[in-house]
Amino acid sequence: MRSITRKFQLSLTVAAFAIAGLASCSKTNDADVVVPQIVSPGLKNGKDTIYVGDTRLLSPQLADVKNPTFQWLVNGVQVSSDSLYTFKPTERGDYTISYKIIAGNAISAYYYQIKVMGKFDNGFFLVNEGWFGHEPGDVNFYRNGEDSVYQYVFQRNNPGKTLGTTTDFGAMFNNRLYLVSKSGAFVVADASTMKETGRIDQLPATGNSFCGITPGQGLVGTSDGVYPVNLQSLALDSKLSSVTGQIGGIIKSGAYVLVMSQTDGIVVLNSSDFSVAKNLGAADVGFAQTPDGRIWAAKGKSLFGINPQTLAVDTVSVPFDVYGSWGAWNAGMLSASTTENALFIGKTNMWGAGGREIYKYATGNPNSLQAPFITIPAGRELYGAAVRYNPGNNTVVVTDVKSGYGQNYANNALYIYDAGSGALKKTVSYTGYFFPAIPVFN
Template sequence: MRMISRKLQLPFILAIIGILGFSACQKKDNETSFITPNVGQGIKNGRDTFYLGESRALSPELANVKNPTFLWLVNGTVVSKDSLYTFTPTEPGDYTISYKISSGNSYNFWYYRFKVLGKYADGFFIVNEGWFGHDLGGVNFYRNGEDTIHQNVFNRENPGKTLGKTTQFGAVYNNRLYLVSKEGPLVVTDVNNMQETGRIAQLPASGNAFCGVDNNTGLVSTLDGVYQINLQTLTVGNKISGITGQAGGMIKAGNYVFVMVENAGIVVLNATDFSIVRTLPKADAGISQTPDGTIWAGGGKLLYAINPQTLAVTTTNVPFDVYGSWGGWNATMFSTSTKEVAVFVGKTNPWGAGGDEVYKYTVGNPASLNQPFIKLPTKMVLYGAAVRYNPGNNTVVVTAVHSENYQQNTLYIYDAYSGALLKQVAYNGYFFPAIPVFK
């Protein structure tokens, strides 16, 4: 074969994954003309990352080519001999797509690479209570940077299956999303595809929160104490001795598990045998941890800082009351940064809901509490565990509803350092957002 065109390189860098290359070998006569690639709709100049559930249509663009033959390969495996190939991956990963075209004594080879992410990568979930008396709980998904909310993703991925009534809590542990409802099942899904992996049909009492302890054991707090969960068999084990009444938020830190208990205070458990080590002051909001290891909670006009080794408690005054929601429990409007020693608190009504201000306490700087860090627009109010720090991109995520109808929802995303509004996404529906959940 006589080489007419030398090897051509398209030098742009593919996002995350590498380069796109092109080579051609042509006969310089009237039989054939230049063969160029057509990468299809949705591919951005070769800089392409997309998600499971999406496809990319690929085809060569030919001119004056007689009787061409085609060969498509995915990661070196032949997948098609047609002129058009639609790439629809079934697993996340890195893919090299290449084709070979022959026409007479002309030959062309072209390749490019894709990064395929999980269907629910690069974003976070919003667990929804559902409209009590009308709908069961549900889960929405927000992909970073988009201007839309992907609604009811649990139902879409699990036809015929449902969550319970008032799904109030979700937590990711070991690539599983644990969804806790007030009534009905505790449901577990694969965090990558939202497909259910198991469920406990009914908890011993109205469910509140979940906390993973190790690969085999988790805890679930309820209206009647705390119960062990076998994560391998997904069965309920023993009730934790010494905890009575309603228990709420929990966090494991080092050798301890800290449990917020309505009538007792913050109960510290030995993380190995779940015996009670100590009971700390009562708190209504929390519980969360800053990067220095400190455990934080709040109640009244105080923030509590707990040393996770010594269990010593220090307090900081807050210029407003930090309310909880024991009467209709949720995970409260309380969160901490992973980048700085800072606490975010929603200023709510006495029953632990509503309000339109978020405060940021930068530890060591009492003046940081003198004014709101975030102020919502008129008639928009906080709902559920509405204030959550997103460690994936250092933002504060706020879920809000319109105070006059609760059908108009807005997701607000703020810079966690400055409080600047980065994104707002409005959507309609009686979802009653319970808690944003990050992977």
């Protein structure tokens, strides 16, 4: 960009001198042309990345300026004639800001390139249950590379609105964040702005999960079966008759939708009409999908690798119990890498919480389960669906609280580990009775 700009400025300067030369031939008494110089653009390399709502003051440093006029254009549209310009973007996008300084017959120019991101594009969400009996669920946000967690970003961006009680699940689909609470509202928000785009005030039963099926349709898992939902109108259809009982995870892959039911086990539905294709047996935790296409679930000391084309199931023995949490459902601590065929498994107690160890199972290598891949610090314990792989930067994101009860639950920590080596890259501590439910990635 710098070399292109210098060449452009040079060509303008040469043109200006050429004009000056012609003028001197015809009018020998005219004053010499003074070409304005842009000594510094006021922004390193003329490039920057900012967020919607931020501002950038562009203040070029000049020399050899004589009776100048100025022109600023944003993506070709003139926006100012002042010597300085404050850029205040209201929308995401890539912006070219043209700066021109004109003095007599001479002109110099510079081009800024600024990328504008949504406030919540560069990071991930932490969906929180909320403090039961005191406040509803909400969402926190971690911006990549920073040392703090932005708190209550749903309420802050939607004044007067709240999520439901015990918000235990969130899922991203088509740049929308779908937030499922045990009671109260099922809420949809724009993932870049966190502005609410729609809600269902109350589901027919306790809400547990959501899965997008097509751009216009999704499935909501509840304590009493599965309900199709129109994603444009947010109208619920009648409960599916093909699967019953309390529903946990739901995942779509190709021609099938896999639904985990406490009553029916893993039920495979045809995605075209939600009829039953096969029942694969009981499981407590799932689902996660590795790059080889296999879908994974778990129960006790067994992992189940499901081929989404043939529906064949491979069973892998685990040297510890992979506990589910049907009694107080959450999404569980089972997450898959997107860069290697590997699973990350949080070792918890029988209620699906507690514990400090995280294992990495390299599929096909049982020895990889013989020792923890990650161990969080002493005096801490995993909480909720605390272990999630971040596909944006090949890390493992872990949330925990201080071990114990009462005020200890207000002592939160976020850890970011390298998914290849298990090395700790970042620790961020923050305070509040959030009761973290699940990290969600945009």
